[in-house]
Amino acid sequence: TAFIEFRDVWLAYSDALRAQNQFAVEAIDLQVPRGAFIAIVGPSGCGKSTFMKLTTGLRQPSMGKIRVAGQPVTGPLKISGMAFQAPSLLPWRSTLDNVLLPLEIVAPYRSQFRQKRKEFEERARALLHKVGLAGYEHKYPWQLSGGMQQRASICRALIHEPQMLLLDEPFGALDAFTREELWCTLRDLWTEQRFNVILVTHDLRESVFLADTVYVMSKSPGRFVAQKTIPLPRP
Ligand code: ADP
Numbered sequence: 001t002a003f004i005e006f007r008d009v010w011l012a013y014s015d016a017l018r019a020q021n022q023f024a025v026e027a028i029d030l031q032v033p034r035g036a037f038i039a040i041v042g043p044s045g046c047g048k049s050t051f052m053k054l055t056t057g058l059r060q061p062s063m064g065k066i067r068v069a070g071q072p073v074t075g076p077l078k079i080s081g082m083a084f085q086a087p088s089l090l091p092w093r094s095t096l097d098n099v100l101l102p103l104e105i106v107a108p109y110r111s112q113f114r115q116k117r118k119e120f121e122e123r124a125r126a127l128l129h130k131v132g133l134a135g136y137e138h139k140y141p142w143q144l145s146g147g148m149q150q151r152a153s154i155c156r157a158l159i160h161e162p163q164m165l166l167l168d169e170p171f172g173a174l175d176a177f178t179r180e181e182l183w184c185t186l187r188d189l190w191t192e193q194r195f196n197v198i199l200v201t202h203d204l205r206e207s208v209f210l211a212d213t214v215y216v217m218s219k220s221p222g223r224f225v226a227q228k229t230i231p232l233p234r235p
């Protein structure tokens with residue numbers, strides 16, 4: 001069975017828009033196996049963020065059914081981690097404390113945070129080490145380059161060991177060299193831990209380099225118009 005499953009999903013952002021048949025996404029059908037890495041590409045405004053919001057339960061569909069990990073999605077999902085184009089680290093917190101943040105606020109970790117702080121810190125240090133940020137634990141965001149901040153934000157997205165990682169243009173603001181380095185970092189993390197990844201990107205080369213399957217979304221209405229599974233070996 002699929003890990004992420006959309007059955008004929010439509011979303012209008014308001015009743016008024018729905019009355020005019022103005023859907024942000026429509027007729028979305030999708031089955032993603034557990035552990036898959038998919039990419040969604042398409043022009044601005046085609047519905048990529050809407051798709052992400054539906055997948056994580058931040059929005060409920062106007063019509064259709066969504067299941068993730070065998071469960072209907074009824075509210076914000078705790079099994080997902082997210083990173084965006086802007087790393088948005090809290091400037092008054094060290095790298096380590098930024099990475100720990102989800103464990104301080106997401107149940108069930110929240111209630112254990114004080115007792116398990118040492119263990120959680122070890123986990124954060126191990127992740128930072130994997131992405132090449134060993135030695136930067138106690139630096140503040142302004143002391144890190146853009147690429148390093150983005151690495152930290154990916155660690156923050158993974159610290160609660162989510163089953164699903166959602167990435168919305170995570171490398172868009174980086175130079176080409178840093179971006180390709182981070183592609184490799186991400187691929188290594190994924191190969192090792194096999195969480196599901198949904199990557200939204202404008203960069204076709206990035207989608208082909210990273211994803212198992214690339215979905216192309218068209219604008220008005222937002223629909224999947226093509227799907228391509230990328231064979232190994234990769235470019
Ligand atoms: P993308 O992420 O591909 O740029 P979005 O999912 O943000 O596209 O937007 C899809 C469509 O839904 C666009 O027409 C956008 O203007 C509209 N939209 C997005 N968010 C809202 C909202 N909160 N209220 C009304 N319309 C929205």
Ligand code: ADP
């Ligand atoms: P939310 O789901 O909490 O409304 P969104 O990310 O959808 O958050 O949108 C953030 C803000 O931008 C909201 O105030 C939303 O209404 C507004 N917004 C985004 N896209 C559009 C749009 N196409 N038309 C109207 N408002 C939009």
